[in-house]
Amino acid sequence: xxxxxxxxxxxxxxxxxxxxxxxxxxxxxxxxxxxxxxxxxxxxxxxxxxxxxxxxxxxxxxxxxxxxxxxxxxxxxxxxxxxxxxxxxxxxxxxxxxxxxxxxxxxxxxxxxxxxxxxxxxxxxxxxxxxxxxxxxxxxxxxxxxxxxxxxxxxxxxxxxxxxxxxxxxxxxxxxxxxxxxxxxxxxxxxxxxxxxxxxxxxxxxxxxxxxxxxxxxxxxxxxxxxxxxxxxxxxxxxxxxxxxxxxxxxxxxxxxxxxxxxxxxxxxxxxxxxxxxxxxxxxxxxxxxxxxxxxxxxxxxxxxxxxxxxxxxxxxxxxxxxxxxxxxxxxxxxxxxxxxxxxxxxxxxxxxxxxxxxxxxxxxxxxxxxxxxxxxxxxxxxxxxxxxxxxxxxxxxxxxxxxxxxxxxxxxxxxxxxxxxxxxxxxxxxxxxxxxxxxxxxxxxxxxxxxxxxxxxxxxxxxxxxxxxxxxxxxxxxxxxxxxxxxxxxxxxxxxxxxxxxxxxxxxxxxxxxxxxxxxxxxxxxxxxxxxxxxxxxxxxxxxxxxxxxxxxxxxxxxxxxxxxxxxxxxxxxxxxxxxxxxxxxxxxxxxxxxxxxxxxxxxxxxxxxxxxxxxxxxxxxxxxxxxxxxxxxxxxxxxxxxxxxxxxxxxxxxxxxxxxxxxxxxxxxxxxxxxxxxxxxxxxxxxxxxxxxxxxxxxxxxxxxxxxxxxxxxxxxxxxxxxxxxxxxxxxxxxxxxxxxxxxxxxxxxxxxxxxxxxxxxxxxxxxxxxxxxxxxxxxxxxxxxxxxxxxxxxxxxxxxxxxxxxxxxxxxxxxxxxxxxxxxxxxxxxxxxxxxxxxxxxxxxxxxxxxxxxxxxxxxxxxxxxxxxxx
RNA sequence: GGGUGUAUAGCUCAGUUGGUUAGAGCAUUCGCAUGACAUGCGAGGGGUCUCUGGUUCGAGUCCAGAUACGCCCACCA
Numbered sequence: 034x035x036x037x038x039x040x041x042x043x044x045x046x047x048x049x050x051x052x053x054x055x056x057x058x059x060x061x062x063x064x065x066x067x068x069x070x071x072x073x074x075x076x077x078x079x080x081x082x083x084x085x086x087x088x089x090x091x092x093x094x095x096x097x098x099x100x101x102x103x104x105x106x107x108x109x110x111x112x113x114x115x116x117x118x119x120x121x122x123x124x125x126x127x128x129x130x131x132x133x134x135x136x137x138x139x140x141x142x143x144x145x146x147x148x149x150x151x152x153x154x155x156x157x158x159x160x161x162x163x164x165x166x167x168x169x170x171x172x173x174x175x176x177x178x179x180x181x182x183x184x185x186x187x188x189x190x191x192x193x194x195x196x197x198x199x200x201x202x203x204x205x206x207x208x209x210x211x212x213x214x215x216x217x218x219x220x221x222x223x224x225x226x227x228x229x230x231x232x233x234x235x236x237x238x239x240x241x242x243x244x245x246x247x248x249x250x251x252x253x254x255x256x257x258x259x260x261x262x263x264x265x266x267x268x269x270x271x272x273x274x275x276x277x278x279x280x281x282x283x284x285x286x287x288x289x290x291x292x293x294x295x296x297x298x299x300x301x302x303x304x305x306x307x308x309x310x311x312x313x314x315x316x317x318x319x320x321x322x323x324x325x326x327x328x329x330x331x332x333x334x335x336x337x338x339x340x341x342x343x344x345x346x347x348x349x350x351x352x353x354x355x356x357x358x359x360x361x362x363x364x365x366x367x368x369x370x371x372x373x374x375x376x377x378x379x380x381x382x383x384x385x386x387x388x389x390x391x392x393x394x395x396x397x398x399x400x401x402x403x404x405x406x407x408x409x410x411x412x413x414x415x416x417x418x419x420x421x422x423x424x425x426x427x428x429x430x431x432x433x434x435x436x437x438x439x440x441x442x443x444x445x446x447x448x449x450x451x452x453x454x455x456x457x458x459x460x461x462x463x464x465x466x467x468x469x470x471x472x473x474x475x476x477x478x479x480x481x482x483x484x485x486x487x488x489x490x491x492x493x494x495x496x497x498x499x500x501x502x503x504x505x506x507x508x509x510x511x512x513x514x515x516x517x518x519x520x521x522x523x524x525x526x527x528x529x530x531x532x533x534x535x536x537x538x539x540x541x542x543x544x545x546x547x548x549x550x551x552x553x554x555x556x557x558x559x560x561x562x563x564x565x566x567x568x569x570x571x572x573x574x575x576x577x578x579x580x581x582x583x584x585x586x587x588x589x590x591x592x593x594x595x596x597x598x599x600x601x602x603x604x605x606x607x608x609x610x611x612x613x614x615x616x617x618x619x620x621x622x623x624x625x626x627x628x629x630x631x632x633x634x635x636x637x638x639x640x641x642x643x644x645x646x647x648x649x650x651x652x653x654x655x656x657x658x659x660x661x662x663x664x665x666x667x668x669x670x671x672x673x674x675x676x677x678x679x680x681x682x683x684x685x686x687x688x689x690x691x692x693x694x695x696x697x698x699x700x701x702x703x704x705x706x707x708x709x710x711x712x713x714x715x716x717x718x719x720x721x722x723x724x725x726x727x728x729x730x731x732x733x734x735x736x737x738x739x740x741x742x743x744x745x746x747x748x749x750x751x752x753x754x755x756x757x758x759x760x761x762x763x764x765x766x767x768x769x770x771x772x773x774x775x776x777x778x779x780x781x782x783x784x785x786x787x788x789x790x791x792x793x794x795x796x797x798x799x800x801x802x803x804x805x806x807x808x809x810x811x812x813x814x815x816x817x818x819x820x821x822x823x824x825x826x827x828x829x830x831x832x833x834x835x836x837x838x839x840x841x842x843x844x845x846x847x848x849x850x851x852x853x854x855x856x857x858x859x860x861x862x863x864x865x866x867x868x869x870x871x872x873x874x875x876x877x878x879x880x881x882x883x884x885x886x887x888x889x890x891x892x893x894x895x896x897x898x899x900x901x902x903x904x905x906x907x
Numbered sequence: 908g909g910g911u912g913u914a915u916a917g918c919u920c921a922g923u924u925g926g927u928u929a930g931a932g933c934a935u936u937c938g939c940a941u942g943a944c945a946u947g948c949g950a951g952g953g954g955u956c957u958c959u960g961g962u963u964c965g966a967g968u969c970c971a972g973a974u975a976c977g978c979c980c981a982c983c984a
Binding site: 039041042043235242252253254255256259267301302303306307311312313314318319320321380381383430431433434437438441519520550554556587588589590592593594595596597598600601603604605606607608609610611613614615616617618619620621622658661663665666669672673680681684688766769770772773774776778779780807856859860863864867870871872873874875876877878880881884885888 | 910926927933937938939942946950963964965977980982
């Protein structure tokens, strides 16, 4: 193999698609084709919503999952990364409704339920195809033959069965785990659907605050139209202003005549708000409803599910709440019932997460999951597996957040009044309800509502594995790592845990890893409207997948947000190119084959011993950091070794030392190890280089490097001997530094004298390195000691004196050396203080004390030599 | 209001069970056609580790408090 075959600059575009195809064709993404392996490993990949495209946040998650998958595959496990897509109920329906409105000017009602469903289905299948290609572009080593969609019939079946099972879960008081109930729910008038708490957003808005005359009260409200549904006035129990009125009934004049309210005392009331008295509308406010339940107040619904005033609202019937508010305020003003109006009242308005329409709290018949059922308390069971770490959470700090969230969870409203999604298998006839998969017979009408999307995706961990009889379920459940963005923790992780525990009686996964969010360079959330998003495909096109992968893997820590800009991706593009060139050099140097397998230890130089020891250490560090989910740290260690140790030092050394046989063995081994260690991070470039090494197997399924694999080459421990090379490095750096500081022309060669004292014997063999590694030395005299020239640029490191014979500007040289002296003196003072402290000597570990003493002695020696040199200069 | 997190170089962040003169990348300064790479190489500059107290022989690291910023949840009629 000649070096000329490999281009100088690595071009990902020419490589990535080709490599991906080789991987796919190999079949090794499918664990069935890794039949000789025993230990199983699975990550079920979170399904993105099949209605759009992948953004950089998805990319970050997938890259992390792929990293784990590839790492474990190289550890010799039978690895399954199982991909899929989510139908994303409300979101997709909204997206598609907008689309047909825009493109065809029609609504879902024009199409009818069945046609509409079919069209969205086709739309999702189409988007899935597109997104699958994006995932492949990222290098995701997933088994596409197992890809799932939340609406695949067999998955839906399992989901429906779960619901039936929960309906049939009845405690001794007759309460079902899945039940239908009338509750105040978040109602989106535009979507005409109930929303879960998590689907509601709170926007700060400016509105009006109306101070209204209310019988004996004056009270403040932002929603005067709800006065028609009032049944009480509430005050704080400690509020002296109203003490005498509590428990009494008053007739209140209103726009539809007088009505009666009861005055009650409740701790929920904030005495400092308005006049301290509030009107209570149990049917259209969550807090009011709670107060009403506590005080057994009657409830009076006045707003219906279309957001309009109901028939019981007299002349206001049929108006929207907004229209009604204006009309009622006008009428109240006429009647003199408005005290005054505050214009700039800032309140948190609840809006629909999907369409931003203000939500109406209304009482409605909905299906719920009781999360604290007597037979099986979902929240308690979930709490248990998290607090005792059956499911380990990474980063650990998220455990607290998770537990806190579980403690505050309410019953889960799972019905949605939309068409897109699995329809709830409840059947009605003459006021009777049956819950079962198939229609009970003629004249039974199925529930119109569909399931909340999370009811499907919450079962993703086992539906994808074909629960309960599927081979995959038996082989791979529970899966190893579940990875998701920290923003969907409450939505998804909790639901998967409770549903899995209930249905399979097992945890869904052993580890739960949260990635942070990716923000733009300035730390702002990326969004389409701001146009500050980083498009993964665009970046891949520009810098290559490997660069994109590194940019999301390094410099981030679990659960913490990360700022990402194009320059970061570019810098990793540069690094990938560096690795490419390192490989080129090594391949060129070692030639096609290295026949020797075992090193003759006698022929090793100190540089060899140093790099071997570093390389071994690297394997340990990368492996332990990956095991500890410190992906970033593992990557940084690799980067540091690759660039600073291997390229900047060892490759340079290899150009000058002539123990060819040993060098070739070492270079080859380290290159191969590096490719392997890097592979989970940057699979494309590593596989491409690997293909140039005449290997039988793909790097994809190669074995992860181990210390044992080094022992076959060199089983000696070289840690202690590598310090000779470190000393050499120090000398070389010092010489380069001296040259730079004294502005010696790079082309100008100088004579150097080094007095190494006790280090002489060790350094003797490294003369060639000191002379050649960009030190610009024409002649080197290395001795134990000797005559100390005054006309030379001078420094001393670790007691080793260095003289560069060159013209010396005495004044400048004095200044430079005195500066150095000052630094050292300061350092010595600190050390002495520490060592003069009796407590330190007494209490610190002896090892630390010895270390400090050694440092002091060494620096003191340097100082005395520097002083001698200074004297000579004067 | 409840929960939770962050604060280290101009920027983005590492910093493991407390122990090197606190590190990296980007940016910046100086220099360099050098043979794998100018997507490169060599050498620098740049830090009161937010503040105040405490524990300790020793604190960027542990504890308490303060300040600032952030996120999640709940939500005010």
